Amino acid sequence: MIKVNSVRALQQAVAEARNERKTIGFVPTMGALHNGHISLVERAKEESSFVVVSLFVNPTQFNNLSDLDSYPRDEQRDAELVMSAGCDLLFIPSVEEMYPEPDSRIFDFGTLNSVLEGEFRPGHFNGVGQVVSKLFDMVIPDRAYFGQKDFQQLAVIKRLVELCRYDIDIISCKTVREDDGLAMSSRNLLLTPEHRAVAPSIYKILSEVRSKSGTITVQEAKHFVIESINAIPLLDVEYFDIVDDKTLVSLESWSECDTPVGTVAVFAGDVRLIDNILFN
Numbered sequence: 622m623i624k625v626n627s628v629r630a631l632q633q634a635v636a637e638a639r640n641e642r643k644t645i646g647f648v649p650t651m652g653a654l655h656n657g658h659i660s661l662v663e664r665a666k667e668e669s670s671f672v673v674v675s676l677f678v679n680p681t682q683f684n685n686l687s688d689l690d691s692y693p694r695d696e697q698r699d700a701e702l703v704m705s706a707g708c709d710l711l712f713i714p715s716v717e718e719m720y721p722e723p724d725s726r727i728f729d730f731g732t733l734n735s736v737l738e739g740e741f742r743p744g745h746f747n748g749v750g751q752v753v754s755k756l757f758d759m760v761i762p763d764r765a766y767f768g769q770k771d772f773q774q775l776a777v778i779k780r781l782v783e784l785c786r787y788d789i790d791i792i793s794c795k796t797v798r799e800d801d802g803l804a805m806s807s808r809n810l811l812l813t814p815e816h817r818a819v820a821p822s823i824y825k826i827l828s829e830v831r832s833k834s835g836t837i838t839v840q841e842a843k844h845f846v847i848e849s850i851n852a853i854p855l856l857d858v859e860y861f862d863i864v865d866d867k868t869l870v871s872l873e874s875w876s877e878c879d880t881p882v883g884t885v886a887v888f889a890g891d892v893r894l895i896d897n898i899l900f901n
């Protein structure tokens with residue numbers, strides 16, 4: 622595995638792979654890697670002959686400075702993990718390398734940007750658009766891999782590809798969970814033992830509402846999730862909604878789309894966890 626910090630070295634290594642007629646699979650990450658990230662790298666390795674992983678904690682997508690400061694980082698361990706998963710080229714740029722000057726671009730993600738995470742994290746998806754478009758321009762992959770764990774981000778990235786007319790296949794990968802059901806997340810490292818102990822209830826309740834969905838209305842399902850999670854000491858729902866999987870518009874009835882998605886943000890102490898479930 623080659624490890625580079627500069628855009629120039631990244632582009633040179635990708636160009637050499639292209640000369641050897643390799644196909645490029647790309648996995649953007651913010652590091653503090655876990656098996657969810659690794660599943661993306663492994664999938665990229667199965668489908669592409671040259672796998673690029675980026676590791677960059679992107680400041681422009683954080684709307685909260687203490688969240689940025691406390692974001693876990695472990696570069697050495699991350700490098701070892703991606704190497705064993707089959708990464709060929711690891712890109713670890715500095716903030717100056719990614720943003721030699723401030724990025725003032727504003728993307729028109731329409732309503733995708735104003736609902737759910739967009740409502741509670743203003744500017745977040747614009748920052749995601751900025752960093753992902755820069756990375757796409759640098760790597761020019763054939764395929765890029767994203768996790769369903771960040772369901773809204775996937776929708777935003779698909780829109781970004783349309784907006785910027787990238788010729789890149791966006792591959793959506795299943796959420797990887799701990800044995801107790803908690804969605805793997807770099808932020809899980811920040812949970813206290815008490816919060817970690819109750820956090821699996823989030824997915825348990827999402828699974829429960831999915832099994833009830835044939836017999837209750839969308840409104841009842843929304844109330845059930847919010848009340849059940851809030852009834853657990855130490856957990857506090859920021860939002861839960863059931864939305865159309867493509868437009869993310871809030872649903873009034875199950876029949877409005879083929880695959881309704883329940884999506885939730887929950888505070889476990891200071892740590893904000895997100896998860897979702899597909900009703901299909």
Ligand code: AMP
Pocket residue numbers: 649650651652656657658660661766767768769770771794795796797798804805806807
């Ligand atoms: P992050 O480092 O949090 O920006 O995540 C990098 C990529 O890994 C994104 O496409 C995430 O959706 C994906 N990812 C994060 N957690 C998981 C998970 N538990 N299962 C699958 N993919 C994940």
